[in-house]
Amino acid sequence: MFDPVVICFLLIGFGIVMYGVLDGFDLGVGVLFPWAPTDEDRNVMMSSIAPVWDGNETWLIYGGGVLFAAFPLAYSIALPALYVPLMAMLVGLIFRGVAFEFRLKEKRFRQIWDYTFWAGSCLAAMAQGMMLGAMIEGFEVTGRHFSGGPFDWLTSFSVTTGVGVLFGYGLLGATWLNMKTRGATEVWARSVARPLALLVLLFIAMVSFKTPLAYPLIAERWFSFPNILLLSPIPVITAWVGVSLLRSLARGDVRAPFYYSVGLFLLSAAGLAISLWPNIAMPSLTIWDAAAPPKSLHFVLVVAMFSVPIIIGYTIFVYRIFRGKIDPEQSFY
Secondary structure: OOOHHHHHHHHHHHHHHHHHHHHHHHHHHHHHHHHOOOHHHHHHHHHHHOOOHHHHOHHHHHHHHHHHHHOHHHHHHHHHHOHHHHHHHHHHHHHHHHHHHHHHHOHHHHHHHHHHHHHHHHHHHHHHHHHHHHHHHOOOEEOOEEOOOOOOOOOHHHHHHHHHHHHHHHHHHHHHHHHHOOHHHHHHHHHHHHHHHHHHHHHHHHHHHHHHHHOHHHHHHHHOOOHHHHHOHHHHHHHHHHHHHHHHHHHOOOOHHHHHHHHHHHHHHHHHHHHHOOEEEOOOEEHHHHOOOHHHHHHHHHHHHHHHHHHHHHHHHHHHHOOOOOOOOOOOO
16 A cells, blocks of 8 residues: 555655756756856847746745645744745745846846846755755754754755755756757857866765765665665766766767756755655654644645646646747747
């Protein structure tokens, strides 16, 4: 029989992965925005994400809603622990959305809105990465309540994961532009993607070494026998995907670099899931400890049965309609 707790947890994981990939590349476009060679290139960059960027954020709402309904204890602990970076992320997303619309209409101040779009994208990306680092490090809990301070999340490790996610989103954005644009914009995006790929691989390695050293349980998960044999394909495949990404960029491939970048993201997510399972909040709050009553979980599953296929269907429909490279003369933006 299926465990509703595990299914709800997998639904959250699915939502996080979908959000990270889909909103990751359009946040990455914003991270790269000021460095584009010309204003025309920036317009093309906007056109590449205009049909999809707001729909991508649906997955953020979906993941937060399932967490609140299915794991209220984890939600009640994580929310006060992460108030500051969470609000920073929301502010970044708001400024980003406002700048997206205003730069088109208010051309006199376009440069200001360009930098607002960039700053909002960077703030949202950094905040998400720092929240990820804070969740890996864990929260101070007394009884069933968060008992730490408002800035416990701010550590050298969370800053590292924040910068890593910033570069990761930048890589997704650069390879997306390589796939969706033409001419000078495509060439520029491919040239930017190469150093970003190296930086992302460096940060993946740093986090991969840091977490086992900091947490003996994670070290045991990865390096005890027979786990070391069963899990060894993950770092090997990650290295292979990284090398393949760099080679595809050197060859001037159009689609492959984006797919390899997504692969790096998925492998990193898989590695984190293996390290943290079955905890939903470190160091010791498991998904079963944090789960809602069975009736609430069953309600969540019934709602997900209808809502998730609708969201997936809409996402596939939109990406299919707007597939292919952007024509600068027929801009969506």
